[in-house]
């Protein structure tokens with residue numbers, strides 16, 4: 089099965105994706121996370137996976153066979169990108185890792201492999217010639233035992249093949265009109281639900297989109313003020329190719345491992361400092 093996570097930067101994709109990994113990695117024979125921003129060490133600390141740092145030396149020396157062997161030794165792996173350009177990451181890491189994972193999934197009748205690709209617009213950009221193997225991952229049939237999860241903040245920049253072939257999508261908040269239009273192309277319900285600033289949303293929508301019967305847009309929840317402001321959860325709409333629609337609030341999602349994502353540095357307007 090293949091799924092896509094999308095939302096604007098800071099909405100909580102990587103946090104929620106990590107929760108999905110925590111739940112699903114143990115269910116597969118092999119699990120590999122292509123950790124573009126090196127933020128999933130929490131899953132290593134919690135004992136779920138082993139951690140390999142992939143720098144220029146590893147990227148140059150390792151191919152499909154090496155990754156396959158690494159996965160046989162450590163069936164659950166976080167591969168953290170270290171000092172690699174997006175091109176090197178895509179061509180010399182993502183492509184061979186995906187090939188290795190698919191090979192393992194096909195190695196015996198009942199084998200299964202889950203591959204997770206965060207910052208997927210770098211692994212599968214719309215405007216670059218993609219290694220066929222990367223595209224191929226999202227198009228493998230259910231029978232093969234390969235699953236994948238892709239996450240990106242830029243729906244407009246990820247390859248169409250990926251968007252077109254996933255079986256479910258989990259989309260959060262967007263404010264740019266280009267992104268919201270792209271969401272509109274991908275979902276069967278009013279795209280305005282994904283704009284946290286939208287007003288007067290249509291009420292003739294499935295009850296599962298509403299909160300206590302009200303049509304309100306997706307929300308992000310924070311605690312604290314100024315520099316102490318922290319995200320504590322956010323809302324998402326999951327929809328699949330069978331027409332199922334669910335609204336999710338990650339304040340209700342439990343995760344054991346810590347997520348080492350960055351809230352980012354804040355900018356302060358002059359004259360408002362206390």
Ligand SMILES: Nc1ncnc2c1ncn2[C@@H]1O[C@H](COP(=O)(O)OP(=O)(O)OP(=O)(O)O)[C@@H](O)[C@H]1O
Nearest residue numbers: 097098099100101102103241319320321338347349
């Ligand atoms: N449900 C939650 N509970 C606690 N913290 C959360 C939750 N959701 C998100 N966060 C925190 O909010 C911050 C932003 O989330 P995250 O890094 O997942 O955003 P993102 O959508 O992946 O952004 P980007 O596109 O920039 O990578 C992180 O510090 C993350 O740990």
Ligand SMILES: [Mg+2]
Nearest residue numbers: 101102103206
């Ligand atoms: Mg992220």
